[in-house]
Amino acid sequence: MRAPVFAANWKMNLGPREAAAYMERFLAEGGSRRGHTVAFFPPALSLAAVKEALGEHSDVLLGVQNIHWEDKGAFTGELSARMAADAGAALCLVGHSERRHVFGERDEECGRKCVAAVRAGLVPVLCVGETLDERESGQTRDIVLRQLRAGIGGLTADDVANLVVAYEPVWAIGTGRTATPGDASAVHVVIRDELARTGGERARGVPIVYGGSVNAANAEALLAEPEVGGLLVGGASLDPVTWSAILRA
Numbered sequence: 001m002r003a004p005v006f007a008a009n010w011k012m013n014l015g016p017r018e019a020a021a022y023m024e025r026f027l028a029e030g031g032s033r034r035g036h037t038v039a040f041f042p043p044a045l046s047l048a049a050v051k052e053a054l055g056e057h058s059d060v061l062l063g064v065q066n067i068h069w070e071d072k073g074a075f076t077g078e079l080s081a082r083m084a085a086d087a088g089a090a091l092c093l094v095g096h097s098e099r100r101h102v103f104g105e106r107d108e109e110c111g112r113k114c115v116a117a118v119r120a121g122l123v124p125v126l127c128v129g130e131t132l133d134e135r136e137s138g139q140t141r142d143i144v145l146r147q148l149r150a151g152i153g154g155l156t157a158d159d160v161a162n163l164v165v166a167y168e169p170v171w172a173i174g175t176g177r178t179a180t181p182g183d184a185s186a187v188h189v190v191i192r193d194e195l196a197r198t199g200g201e202r203a204r205g206v207p208i209v210y211g212g213s214v215n216a217a218n219a220e221a222l223l224a225e226p227e228v229g230g231l232l233v234g235g236a237s238l239d240p241v242t243w244s245a246i247l248r249a
């Protein structure tokens with residue numbers, strides 16, 4: 001995956017018809033930018049609509065927001081990495097903070113999901129980040145390393161080198177509070193060192209993106225940090241004009 005990576009996480013927003021209208025406007029705004037990796041993570045039900053609207057714009061990647069770790073079976077309501085790949089996804093989010101903190105997803109499950117994603121040929125975007133309490137009690141490094149090690153524990157060094165990691169402090173997601181570029185950068189260094197320790201030198205090239213209340217006004221300062229290899233954006237990606245402005249940052 002080539003940095004900078006710009007990932008739009010629509011969460012549970014924009015059904016198929018809204019997604020098609022969004023993409024029309026996004027493409028009218030100029031679509032993706034040369035030299036960037038742009039990826040959309042629509043709700044799974046809107047994936048086909050986004051894919052169809054993109055048409056020949058094959059430089060834009062698609063992803064899913066969550067997968068199950070099994071390929072198929074009696075798991076009502078779930079979808080597998082293999083199905084996501086079949087539907088046109090190239091990436092999947094793993095361990096997004098809402099999965100961890102709203103749905104109780106554990107580190108061990110995130111590790112299994114990363115393995116399943118790689119098995120299906122998807123690039124996992126492994127999300128890690130501390131809560132406000134954890135930050136204030138000085139545990140940021142420990143929490144991020146614990147989540148990272150659990151996420152990549154079942155992967156080979158080659159797999160790790162093909163990963164994307166998202167540092168998303170929980171206190172910054174959807175709250176309007178953003179980590180300062182310096183704060184983000186400091187945690188990215190911790191992540192990069194651990195990736196290199198586990199995955200070897202090649203893993204130093206893994207894009208580490210920042211997420212948490214990114215908008216058109218703060219994107220440029222975050223991207224100016226050499227350690228910030230892109231952005232994972234929720235709320236501000238729901239408007240095609242704002243998202244296009246962020247891509248121009």
Ligand code: PEP
Pocket residue numbers: 009011096168172173174175211212213214232233234235236
């Ligand atoms: C996210 O959903 O990953 C995210 C960072 O959300 P927001 O940009 O709304 O904080």
